[in-house]
Amino acid sequence: MAGNTEPLSPRAKLAVTAGKAAAAVSRAAGRGSGSVIGGKVALRLDPDLLARLAQHLDVVLVSATNGKTTTTRLIAEALRAAGPVVSNALGANMPAGITSALAGGSDAKFGVIEVDEKYLAGVARDVTPKCIALLNLSRDQLDRAAETRMLAEKWREGLSGSKAVIVANADDPLVVWAASSSQQVVWVAAGQAWKDDAWSCPSCGGVMQRPGDDWFCGQCGFRRPTPTWALTGDHVLDPHGSAWPIHLQLPGRANKANATSSAAVAAVFGVPPQVALERMYQVQAVAGRYDVVSFLGRDLRLLLAKNPAGWLETFSLIDPPPTPVVLSVNARGADGTDTSWLWDVDYTQLAGHPIFVIGDRKLDMAVRLEVAGLDFRVCETLDEAVQSAPPGRIEVIANYTAFQDVRRRVGN
Numbered sequence: 001m002a003g004n005t006e007p008l009s010p011r012a013k014l015a016v017t018a019g020k021a022a023a024a025v026s027r028a029a030g031r032g033s034g035s036v037i038g039g040k041v042a043l044r045l046d047p048d049l050l051a052r053l054a055q056h057l058d059v060v061l062v063s064a065t066n067g068k069t070t071t072t073r074l075i076a077e078a079l080r081a082a083g084p085v086v087s088n089a090l091g092a093n094m095p096a097g098i099t100s101a102l103a104g105g106s107d108a109k110f111g112v113i114e115v116d117e118k119y120l121a122g123v124a125r126d127v128t129p130k131c132i133a134l135l136n137l138s139r140d141q142l143d144r145a146a147e148t149r150m151l152a153e154k155w156r157e158g159l160s161g162s163k164a165v166i167v168a169n170a171d172d173p174l175v176v177w178a179a180s181s182s183q184q185v186v187w188v189a190a191g192q193a194w195k196d197d198a199w200s201c202p203s204c205g206g207v208m209q210r211p212g213d214d215w216f217c218g219q220c221g222f223r224r225p226t227p228t229w230a231l232t233g234d235h236v237l238d239p240h241g242s243a244w245p246i247h248l249q250l251p252g253r254a255n256k257a258n259a260t261s262s263a264a265v266a267a268v269f270g271v272p273p274q275v276a277l278e279r280m281y282q283v284q285a286v287a288g289r290y291d292v293v294s295f296l297g298r299d300l301r302l303l304l305a306k307n308p309a310g311w312l313e314t315f316s317l318i319d320p321p322p323t324p325v326v327l328s329v330n331a332r333g334a335d336g337t338d339t340s341w342l343w344d345v346d347y348t349q350l351a352g353h354p355i356f357v358i359g360d361r362k363l364d365m366a367v368r369l370e371v372a373g374l375d376f377r378v379c380e381t382l383d384e385a386v387q388s389a390p391p392g393r394i395e396v397i398a399n400y401t402a403f404q405d406v407r408r409r410v411g412n
Contacts, residue, residue, distance in 0.1 A: 015046035039096030053102035054127035057111035064135030078276035083109030121158020177202040189230035190257040194309035321352030324389035328359035328402035356385035
């Protein structure tokens with residue numbers, strides 16, 4: 001628990017040292033940050049290392065299908081008002097990556113940790129968090145992720161005995177059902193743009209009724225809880241009824257929702273909303289997302305969209321037609337190899353934009369756009385797409401590994 005500064009055992013120190021050495025070798029070989037291999041080596045030497053590294057920290061865990069990397073960054077920025085923070089800021093969100101991140105934070109007071117949805121319950125057992133933020137659940141990586149209700153059930157079972165304060169999105173029925181087993185829940189009205197994974201009641205399977213912003217099950221009575229925090233326009237409404245302005249450099253409604261949840265988390269740690277929200281303004285980009293870069297004489301804005309809910313939010317961010325748009329989709333291990341989710345995305349929202357398609361699965365995307373009745377051009381490379389695009393800033397929307405490919409090519 002936080003406050004316990006018991007020194008690391010010789011075995012744990014050896015594990016940390018070996019992990020850092022493995023990470024350094026990986027970086028030197030040009031294989032990325034090395035955080036995952038470093039964490040794997042460290043955990044192999046000391047399987048309890050994650051718990052040991054977290055024992056002196058006040059920990060908050062952040063989990064969701066979309067927005068967890070950004071929200072983790074916003075919370076970390078807010079909590080720095082109250083002390084040093086260690087965080088897995090680059091998004092390595094499974095136990096190995098989390099272990100690597102914590103190994104670098106021996107002087108920290110707070111641990112702000114993004115956790116992959118499938119690993120949330122296990123990591124929560126290891127690190128005894130003070131707070132857990134649950135933002136949303138929707139379909140993602142269809143070849144290996146559990147169906148959303150099964151994932152919600154794992155959360156529900158895994159968090160049922162937790163003493164953590166759960167900060168949960170009251171507008172997502174799956175999140176509400178998952179959080180309802182917990183002793184202390186702070187409900188946040190953060191919104192839910194993508195509703196296609198939440199039409200049946202997670203409690204009984206009945207059809208959800210959705211009058212306005214409300215929702216309830218007509219069969220079992222499961223219903224939206226009353227939130228104490230809310231996003232209203234450009235303001236966060238706190239439990240005392242005070243409205244605090246949101247000033248972000250990050251675009252879009254989804255990030256205002258992320259900021260609202262982050263302010264609720266910061267309050268659990270004693271940081272008032274005004275201070276938390278002011279500090280969030282410092283965040284300009286998150287692991288390259290939203291960055292505007294210069295490439296081949298053009299300005300490119302880099303946007304990440306990994307699943308149908310993420311693409312829906314991203315379409316709301318882009319500049320209006322005739323802004324050119326480059327779409328890049330891969331289906332490698334980290335993306336999920338099943339691209340059938342493309343058919344759940346309403347690409348007709350891109351009508352009027354000149355569209356250029358790249359990536360490993362550019363032909364899958366081309367078929368989808370053809371069926372949507374859109375004009376587009378398939379290109380072999382990002383360079384070809386950029387050189388073919390008409391004038392103006394170019395919006396580049398890519399899924400996970402495609403986004404990394406784009407960043408490498410533009411030197412970001």
